[in-house]
Amino acid sequence: MLKKIFLLVVFLCPLMQFGQDFSDLWKGHFSFFNIKDVIKGNNKIYAVSENAIFSYDLQTSVTEGITTVNGLSGETISTIYYSEEFDLLIVGYETGLIEIVFDNDENILTVVDIVDKGTITPVNKRINHFYEFGNVVYVSTNYGVSVYDLERLEFSDTYLIGDSGSQIKVSQTVVFDGYIYAACMDGNGIRKGLVSSQNLIDYQNWQTVVSGSFSAIQSIESNLYTLRTDRNIFRLTNDVLNSLFQYSTLPVDVESDDANLIITTATNVFVYDGSFNLISQIDVNSNFSTTYKSAMVDAEYAYVGTSSYGILKTPLSSPVSFEEIHPDGPLLNIPFSITASNNNLWVTFGDHTLYHNPYPLNSRGISHLKGKDWINTQYSDLFGAKCLNTITINPFNTSQVFISSLFSGLLEVNDEIPTVLHNQTNSGLESLIDVSNPNYIDIRVGPTTFDDNGLLWSLTGLVDKPLKSYNPVNNQWQSYDFDEIISNPFDNNGYNNIIIGDDQTKWISTIAYGVIAFNNETKLIKNLVGEDNGLPIELVTTLALDKRNQLWIGTFRGLRVLYNTSDFFTNDEAYAEQVIILEDGIAQELLFQQFVSDIEVDGSNNKWIGTVGTGLFYLSSDGQETIYHFTTDNSPLPSNDINDVSIDSSNGVVYIATTKGLVSFQSGGSSTTEDLESAYAYPNPVRPGFNILEDKVKIKDISENVNIKITDIEGNLVAEAQSKTNLRYQGYNLEIDGGTAYWNGKNLANNIVASGVYLVMLSDLDTYETKVIKLMVIR
Known part of the structure; x- marks a missing residue:
């Protein structure tokens, strides 16, 4: 059978789109703690996180990830299925995309028929369930049922089974006693059609068996079971509902294998035999405080997908002991800020709006990749520090790390252990002042960096003296204001970046005042803002000083370069230039009107530029040549929205934080050394x-x-x-x-x-x- 599929794939190759394996230079760093679906196949358990999959070999206990690096799209997965007959893993997405992973094959087939269907609204394209029968798989969607031929690897029919042929949400299908049954939502009941009928595309060949809203339908042995959205489960006998049980909460997943019906709620897994006798009940364990999402059974064990521990493996006969199963990875697939150095990578997940509004407040931990191992610290160990963002490693004591909180202050971590939260009670940091609520505490610490003297510099939003220096050796704080430029702190909600030049000038990107340059030693302060000074918008998102002491400026609406920074304070005509390139012989502005989210300079003075919407650019030192332009179409980037980029100069690895996960690229370059002794x-x-x-x-x-x-x-x-x-x-x-x-x-x-x-x-x-x-x- 596999040979037959292979020959057909080769024949149809020009008509198909295959995902590329990028594992030579790229590596995925995805989280597998939050599991959405669990299935069984090929002597493995497969588990789905938001946009990645991992397998657990039942014989060897080895876990293996399948991610964008292997060719997955990076979109949000809604369901998966494994075909034992064809040795295919079928992946369904929220967007209607389907991907087929060939067993022991580097290729992933991308099926875009549903995505490209213009007559179906985007919300109705969601893939809800796969059911295999014969050589086809029935695809349950929010518009109806489509039939995909597993031999020919192509769609055949689509069944719009609503009244008058309308689109209705089908949650699951099953073939039973010669009929295909469809469990439908939104009061559309259970509908069935004769499998042998050659005209099921005609809605009139479908009949409504019972009314109501049904989220699942499964068959075990000679019994047919269905779950109604009022939490009741029924045996469907001769198309008549027979009530069996009402769950305390609506089950989130209903699966079956050859001998078991598996019902998963947020707090329990119920395993039944074909006659609905309860074999095992698996309750949430106090040692693993989590939410259950899906479950599967193999032999004497149950494998429960959870929201925070990956898969929990437990004996069916006595489900009181649990084994945690998942590949190593960070806590979440929403990295917001990253910092890489000397084979270490720190990650935070505390996002905020473009204008630094941290609400709704988030309570998320931190992750640290140390060598090849991930060390994850939960929020419960962070002294209540919310909305974590910038990470800065002390270059004079690399075991000391400072992490900014856009609500709680500044978190200090020593030797992997959070040790103190610097706030208004124990440091020079200040809370914003809410005149209507004097007791309100909100310390919005943003970007931080160390200078050559070992001082940590930080910026706090919405306070009179936003710039602070902190000496970790003697715990001394110093504060500086920007009154000459920002008279009212509430006129500028926050700061995006701070970098320090060789002359100790602090270059600061602001939301409303462009770029501020401040030198505490010379007491000079000046800002660069407005079109008269070359900036397309006052909102500056990121800054980078390159090896020629040129200031690269990323804004909400494009890229600029201040080529001469040495005379900035004395030059009344300081101007940020566009980077003009030739494209097809025509002069164009580089990254015209692009949202530039980050700029990093590598050892060759080349520029890595992250954007929101158009992926990642790798440019020559002057920006005239685009060496790489990585997007979701030509790379493992799970999203074209780049939150942050960080380069580990010790090994040339470029880490890219996107809104849908973290990946790294082995660029190969590294920082130069002062001499040739160690070459x-x-x-x-x-x-x-x-x-x-x-x-x-x-x-x-x-x-x-x-x-x-x-x-x-x-x-x-x-x-x-x-x-x-x-x-x-x-x-x-x-x-x-x-x-x-x-x-x-x-x-x-x-x-x-x-x-x-x-x-x-x-x-x-x-x-x-x-x-x-x-x-x-x-x-």
Whole structure:
């Protein structure tokens, strides 16, 4: 059967859209704690989080994730099903999208027929349930039932079974006693049609069995069961309802296997045999305070999908002990702010509006990727700190981390343990003042950063002195106002970014006053705002100082660059320029009117720019060349809305926080070093199994301005490159990206070199320091 499907897929390939596996350079960091659906198939349990799936092998107990990196769309999943007959995992989405994951295959087939159907409103395209019968699967949707042929991998018929052929919401279907039964919502009852009928697309060939609203229908052995939305479950015998039981709350999921009917409520799982005898009742355990979402049974165990612990495995005979099952990952799939450094990544989830309104207040924990392991800290351990956003690691004490709260102050974490919440009672931080409610406390701490002297600088919204410095060594605080620019703190709701230049000038992005530059040592303050100064809008979302001391400015409506920052305080004509590029021979403004959410500068002075709506851009140092433009269409990004970007300069990994999950990209570049002492090449030796042309030899830990020559043992030049000239992604055999150089093994004649010993000769062009590395190539 699989061979037959494979041949058909190859034949139909031009008509189909396959998801690409991006696992070579990309990695997904998805959360699998909040489970929506659980099914069984192929000796595995499959569980769905918001937009990713994981499997649990019943024989080996190994978990494995299936995410956007493997080719999933990143959209919100509504249901899944596994076909044992065809070895296919079928994934349904809220949007009407269907994806088919081939077992042991890198390809994921994307089926867009329902998505593209113009006669169906978006809300009615939701996939509710799959039911397999023969060679087809019946797809229950909010408009009716569609039939998908699993042999041909294509849709055949669509049944609009409402009165007069109208679209109605079908929650589940089942084939029983020669009929296909459809459980319908919104008072449309249970409807059935003869399976053997060749004209089920005619609504008149469907009859209403009973009236009411029904959320599920399942068959076990010779019995047919259905759940009505008034919490009553019935046995349907000769199309007559026979009441069996009323649940205290409406069940959230109803599933069946060969021998069991499984009913899941928020607090219980009920497992029945084919005659509706209760086999097991699984209550929420006090050690795992959670909400049940779905469940499946295999042999003597139940596998319960939960809202906060992934899958809980428990014995059916005595469901009092629980085993937590899920891949490692962060707490949630809504990362808001991230900070990466030295193989560590910190994540918060406390979003707020564009204008820094934290309401409704959220109470979410924090996640820390340490090496390869995730350490998750629940909200209950954070001293009540709500709406967490910016994370700043103390560069002088990397085990100390400060996390801003847009409502509660500043959270300090030491050695993974939250230790103190800095607020109006124990620090220099202040609450905004509500004259109508003097007892109201609201401390809106936003961006933070450390300076070279070990002081932590922070910005608090809606207070008279928003800029604070804090010395963690002696606990001393200092406050600064912006009265010359912002006379009333309520005229500017908050601040988005703060960076510090070499001259200790603080560059600050504001909501209503553009960019503020403040130097506490010289007492100078000035802002850049308005079209007369080059800004398209006063709302500045992000800032970045590059290696040329140029200030890159992201706004709600585009990108600007202040090329000369050194004379900003004295230059009355300071102006933020557009970046003009040639597109098809026509001059265009780079990122015209785009919502720029973040700008990061890598080791090569190239720019990573996140946007809301158009994905992630990787630009050359001057912005003239787009090296990459990642979107959901050509990459594992689960969303084109980018919340934050952070680069781990120690290894060149770029982390991207989107509104639907966290992924990372191995860009390869890293920060430069001050000298060549630690420079090395790898792999060394280069063995026959290494794909030197694609994977390339890396020369790591090089200085900022270096010349590299590669020669054979006799001194013949093989390749040469120089910083700022032979940049990466421009087609050179030897190319430099920040602190790393890449050699594809080719010589000056563009041929791959023969086996032998090669000399990598490094020369720092500023200090004249040199180093020679011997590299063995074996082919």
